[in-house]
Amino acid sequence: MDATYDLIVIGTGVAGSSVASSAKKEGWNVAIVDEGPLGGTCPQYGCDPKKVMVEISRIYDDAKRVNGLGLNADISMNWEELIAFKNTFTQPIPDDTEKKFEQKGVDLYKGRASFLDANTLSVDKKTLHAKHFVIATGATPKTLPIEGSNHMVTSDQFFELKRLPQRLLFVGGGYIAFEFAHLAARLGKEVILVHRGKHVLEAFDYEMTNKLIETSKDLGIDIHTNTEVKKITKQDNGYNIMVQKFDHEHRLHADMVIHGGGRAANIETLALDNANVSYSDDGIDVNFNFQSTTQGHIYAAGDCASANLPALTPVAGEEAKRLISHLLHHQEQEPLQKHVPTIVYTYPMLASVGLTQQEAKAKSIPYECDSKSIKNFFTYKQTKETTAYMKILRNPYTKEILGAHFLSSKADHLINLFTLAIEHRITSESLKEVLWAYPTAESDIPSFF
Ligand SMILES: Cc1cc2nc3c(=O)[nH]c(=O)nc-3n(C[C@H](O)[C@H](O)[C@H](O)COP(=O)(O)OP(=O)(O)OC[C@H]3O[C@@H](n4cnc5c(N)ncnc54)[C@H](O)[C@@H]3O)c2cc1C
Numbered sequence: 404m405d406a407t408y409d410l411i412v413i414g415t416g417v418a419g420s421s422v423a424s425s426a427k428k429e430g431w432n433v434a435i436v437d438e439g440p441l442g443g444t445c446p447q448y449g450c451d452p453k454k455v456m457v458e459i460s461r462i463y464d465d466a467k468r469v470n471g472l473g474l475n476a477d478i479s480m481n482w483e484e485l486i487a488f489k490n491t492f493t494q495p496i497p498d499d500t501e502k503k504f505e506q507k508g509v510d511l512y513k514g515r516a517s518f519l520d521a522n523t524l525s526v527d528k529k530t531l532h533a534k535h536f537v538i539a540t541g542a543t544p545k546t547l548p549i550e551g552s553n554h555m556v557t558s559d560q561f562f563e564l565k566r567l568p569q570r571l572l573f574v575g576g577g578y579i580a581f582e583f584a585h586l587a588a589r590l591g592k593e594v595i596l597v598h599r600g601k602h603v604l605e606a607f608d609y610e611m612t613n614k615l616i617e618t619s620k621d622l623g624i625d626i627h628t629n630t631e632v633k634k635i636t637k638q639d640n641g642y643n644i645m646v647q648k649f650d651h652e653h654r655l656h657a658d659m660v661i662h663g664g665g666r667a668a669n670i671e672t673l674a675l676d677n678a679n680v681s682y683s684d685d686g687i688d689v690n691f692n693f694q695s696t697t698q699g700h701i702y703a704a705g706d707c708a709s710a711n712l713p714a715l716t717p718v719a720g721e722e723a724k725r726l727i728s729h730l731l732h733h734q735e736q737e738p739l740q741k742h743v744p745t746i747v748y749t750y751p752m753l754a755s756v757g758l759t760q761q762e763a764k765a766k767s768i769p770y771e772c773d774s775k776s777i778k779n780f781f782t783y784k785q786t787k788e789t790t791a792y793m794k795i796l797r798n799p800y801t802k803e804i805l806g807a808h809f810l811s812s813k814a815d816h817l818i819n820l821f822t823l824a825i826e827h828r829i830t831s832e833s834l835k836e837v838l839w840a841y842p843t844a845e846s847d848i849p850s851f852f
């Protein structure tokens with residue numbers, strides 16, 4: 404079967420879906436292709452299911468802390484029920500996505516897309532032609548040089564586990580490892596986290612990640628830094644994990660080893676060479692319009708594009724928006740200047756936006772810094788919280804906010820507010836003058852500086 408379109412989009416995630424819908428709205432003849440469960444990572448194997456599960460663990464943690472202070476509860480967490488509840492969010496996504504495209508009049512092809520040439524795709528023995536293509540195939544767990552790497556469970560598989568064994572080892576010290584490690588520790592599991600770098604969550608402020616490490620250790624998580632997982636061997640009762648710290652080799656044991664060692668652009672099966680689309684290990688090479696640098700009618704956005712931007716849902720959405728402006732309206736795009744807030748959904752959460760102290764030092768950017776524990780503020784004392792930190796970097800002359808970092812149960816709200824402040828060059832002096840509703844996490848802000 405052959406068909407011809409104005410545009411074919413590969414991938415039904417955040418990036419691909421919004422491009423296909425926008426082009427259809429403009430009257431284009433559009434098709435979309437996906438090989439996996441329709442709807443992409445964020446609502447099925449990423450942000451949303453993770454948040455559902457983490458929120459329950461947050462409620463559990465809060466309830467345990469205030470037990471006997473007016474709340475009396477004999478509570479525990481249960482993996483099977485947690486997964487069943489999470490499934491009520493994820494299971495409808497593929498059907499809902501299919502209906503959405505049907506209603507919009509976008510043709511949907513289920514199957515793996517690969518290029519035959521620069522204007523032709525093959526999808527399950529069908530041959531599809533188009534004037535334009537958008538590649539939005541997301542990311543996939545990196546292939547790691549670990550002997551026995553096939554024994555690792557991926558984050559997708561973690562979300563489908565029928566039962567969670569007692570001893571878990573996470574390879575890597577990034578987002579996935581920390582978020583799942585906190586969840587598992589609250590489920591009463593023994594958790595080891597092995598990270599090869601000196602600093603976990605490397606893009607975050609080091610002072611704050613050190614505080615997160617302390618909190619995670621208090622939760623019982625065993626954290627090894629400067630340590631690389633080299634070999635995983637199956638045993639009768641679980642796995643032997645050979646790790647290397649500097650020149651020394653050690654052996655660790657676990658019932659399950661989980662891949663938290665990074666994700667890479669999902670482009671291996673696209674046969675990009677057939678279309679002369681240039682790429683590297685970081686993904687498809689694109690310009691500021693999200694056009695392939697070697698084929699102007701082929702675009703890429705989201706986690707599969709090499710745009711030097713973090714692989715996060717709001718970023719995938721922003722990239723798609725810029726791509727659409729160029730593809731549909733021929734508007735040349737400038738480099739993305741927006742500040743990207745990000746949250747690690749541990750509990751307390753680690754949130755960050757803008758400049759870190761190590762970055763300011765490395766680039767010789769003048770700054771002044773307020774950094775302190777805020778656990779004695781009423782906001783945290785009222786629920787007996789033991790950890791709450793803030794760190795804010797300002798321009799020493801204008802007092803504009805340059806960076807904000809929080810480890811706190813309120814970090815999600817505070818980080819959005821400080822993103823707004825950085826984006827609109829609001830000074831700490833102005834933030835102090837606002838009449839914040841009291842008592843709230845925001846009414847603490849005047850005491851931050
Ligand atoms: C565990 C986890 C938690 C996360 N949590 C957060 C969070 O809290 N906040 C946040 O901002 N970000 C989070 N992220 C990142 C976020 O999910 C991604 O940045 C975002 O989903 C990327 O969207 P995308 O459109 O680029 O790709 P995706 O949503 O991954 O969509 C790609 C689609 O392409 C399809 N596809 C791939 N190859 C082919 C092919 N050859 N043919 C046909 N179809 C193909 C796939 O099946 C998939 O449906 C998380 C990620 C993970 C893994």
Ligand SMILES: NC(=O)c1ccc[n+]([C@@H]2O[C@H](COP(=O)([O-])OP(=O)(O)OC[C@H]3O[C@@H](n4cnc5c(N)ncnc54)[C@H](O)[C@@H]3O)[C@@H](O)[C@H]2O)c1
Pocket residue numbers: 547549574575576577578579580582597598599600604605630631632633662663664665666713714715745746747748
């Ligand atoms: N809350 C969120 O926004 C969120 C949550 C999950 C994932 N994500 C996205 O998904 C991406 C992937 O997440 P991730 O946690 O897999 O990767 P990551 O890139 O955050 O961290 C992976 C770390 O594992 C280390 N590592 C790799 N191989 C190792 C080995 N053999 N031994 C020890 N350490 C090793 C790497 O040095 C790296 O620092 C993130 O970068 C982020 O863009 C976002």
